[in-house]
Amino acid sequence: xxxxxxxxxxxxxxxxxxxxxxxxxxxxxxxxxxxxxxxxxxxxxxxxxxxxxxxxxxxxxxxxxxxxxxxxxxxxxxxxxxxxxxxxxxxxxxxxxxxxxxxxxxxxxxxxxxxxxxxxxxxxxxxxxxxxxxxxx
Amino acid sequence: xxxxxxxxxxxxxxxxxxxxxxxxxxxxxxxxxxxxxxxxxxxxxxxxxxxxxxxxxxxxxxxxxxxxxxxxxxxxxxxxxxxxxxxxxxxxxxxxxxxxxxxxxxxxxxxxxxxxxxxxxxxxxxxxxxxxxxxxx
DNA sequence: CACCGATACCTGAGTGAGTCAAGTAATCTC
DNA sequence: GAGATTACTTGACTCACTCAGGTATCGGTG
Numbered sequence: 001x002x003x004x005x006x007x008x009x010x011x012x013x014x015x016x017x018x019x020x021x022x023x024x025x026x027x028x029x030x031x032x033x034x035x036x037x038x039x040x041x042x043x044x045x046x047x048x049x050x051x052x053x054x055x056x057x058x059x060x061x062x063x064x065x066x067x068x069x070x071x072x073x074x075x076x077x078x079x080x081x082x083x084x085x086x087x088x089x090x091x092x093x094x095x096x097x098x099x100x101x102x103x104x105x106x107x108x109x110x111x112x113x114x115x116x117x118x119x120x121x122x123x124x125x126x127x128x129x130x131x132x133x134x135x136x137x
Numbered sequence: 138x139x140x141x142x143x144x145x146x147x148x149x150x151x152x153x154x155x156x157x158x159x160x161x162x163x164x165x166x167x168x169x170x171x172x173x174x175x176x177x178x179x180x181x182x183x184x185x186x187x188x189x190x191x192x193x194x195x196x197x198x199x200x201x202x203x204x205x206x207x208x209x210x211x212x213x214x215x216x217x218x219x220x221x222x223x224x225x226x227x228x229x230x231x232x233x234x235x236x237x238x239x240x241x242x243x244x245x246x247x248x249x250x251x252x253x254x255x256x257x258x259x260x261x262x263x264x265x266x267x268x269x270x271x272x273x274x
Numbered sequence: 275c276a277c278c279g280a281t282a283c284c285t286g287a288g289t290g291a292g293t294c295a296a297g298t299a300a301t302c303t304c
Numbered sequence: 305g306a307g308a309t310t311a312c313t314t315g316a317c318t319c320a321c322t323c324a325g326g327t328a329t330c331g332g333t334g
Contacts, residue, residue: 008260009248011267012156018271019153021195035320050283058158063321065284070319087282087329111146114270123145126266129259130148133251134155172291187312200292202313207290224300224311 019110026108030100039067040076040093040101047092049082076100156247163245167237176204177213177230177238184229186219213237 020034027037035057042048042056050068054061068091071077076097082088093101118126157171164174172194179185179193187205191198205228208214213234219225230238255263 006248008252008264008267011264011271012248012252015267015271016153016156019149020157033319051281059320060322061283062285062323066320069284085282085330089283111143111149115145115149117270117272118266122266122269125262127145127148129255129263129266130145130152132259133254134148134152135254170290188310196291197293198312199294199314203291206313222301222311226312 018114022110022113023108026104029107030103032100032104035067036071037101037104039064040071040097041104043077043091043093044098044101047080047090049088049090051088053091071097155251159247159250160245163241166244167240169237169241172204173208174238174241176201177208177234178241180214180228180230181235181238184217184227186225186227188225190228208234 023037024034027034030037032040039053039057042053048056050061050064053068054064057064068077068079072079074096075094077091077093079089080092082090115123115126160174161171164171167174169177176190176194179190185193187198187201190205191201194201205214205216209216211233212231214228214230216226217229219227252260252263
């Protein structure tokens with residue numbers, strides 16, 4: 001009959017909802033979709049092949065092709081053929097891409113606005129709880 | 138130069154990522170998109186008008202029109218004209234819709250698999266931390 | 275070396291989500 | 305009762321995403 005939702009489950013849902021919405025707004029503020037911003041952010045740690053990106057983003061390789069094509073058209077990433085294996089294209093972020101990616105991070109106010117309300121002790125608590133929940137296995 | 142991401146921020150990102158992915162899989166398992174499952178879940182608490190749904194789902198009214206149309210075509214929701222104001226359509230979930238919505242909840246293993254690892258004390262801790270982070274203002 | 279299977283990526287077709295602008299019908303206001 | 309407002313729909317469009325099928329390259333086997 002009535003919904004028997006655990007209050008914690010509802011809170012987590014709201015938290016995730018707010019997080020996603022905030023990220024979407026941050027991306028949109030610099031003219032990107034959330035998926036594009038996400039891909040760009042994955043590249044800030046160094047170049048990736050198309051295939052590696054597909055694995056990391058949990059999506060089809062052809063989807064990566066299109067995302068990268070749109071970002072490349074804006075000069076935010078570059079496709080560099082791998083000299084060792086001419087089948088693979090390595091995707092690297094450009095200087096403009098770095099600027100845009102940093103702009104997204106700056107516009108993404110959720111961590112500072114929301115997580116920033118917690119004290120250092122509380123942040124450590126939260127970190128431990130999340131680690132326990134997310135631990136593999 | 139190097140990315141100076143706070144470890145907690147990274148954990149929260151991973152948490153949200155895992156949550157979203159799990160919800161998407163649960164919806165897909167019963168043949169729905171995440172957006173459709175989400176709309177259906179909003180209706181389990183009672184009927185809503187199209188406009189109310191648009192506000193709650195943070196999206197355009199015309200998007201709601203399409204989502205509801207697809208769900209209606211599957212017999213999961215029904216559009217009922219409001220007798221008091223013949224402009225508004227109230228959307229109510231059907232018996233089949235309830236069954237599907239419950240199936241999504243059952244397939245959505247994140248709360249039980251992940252949050253279920255926490256002790257009752259830890260769950261209360263997490264609840265308080267999230268409440269503080271999400272508090273309005 | 276020639277062949278064959280596997281791999282990495284791309285293309286094309288199709289669906290769904292989402293937005294915006296414009297349209298229709300019903301209500302509200304004076 | 306005329307005109308503005310509201311609630312929803314429609315049409316056109318972009319993007320994300322998937323799948324099937326195509327091309328080029330690599331790797332191993334004879």
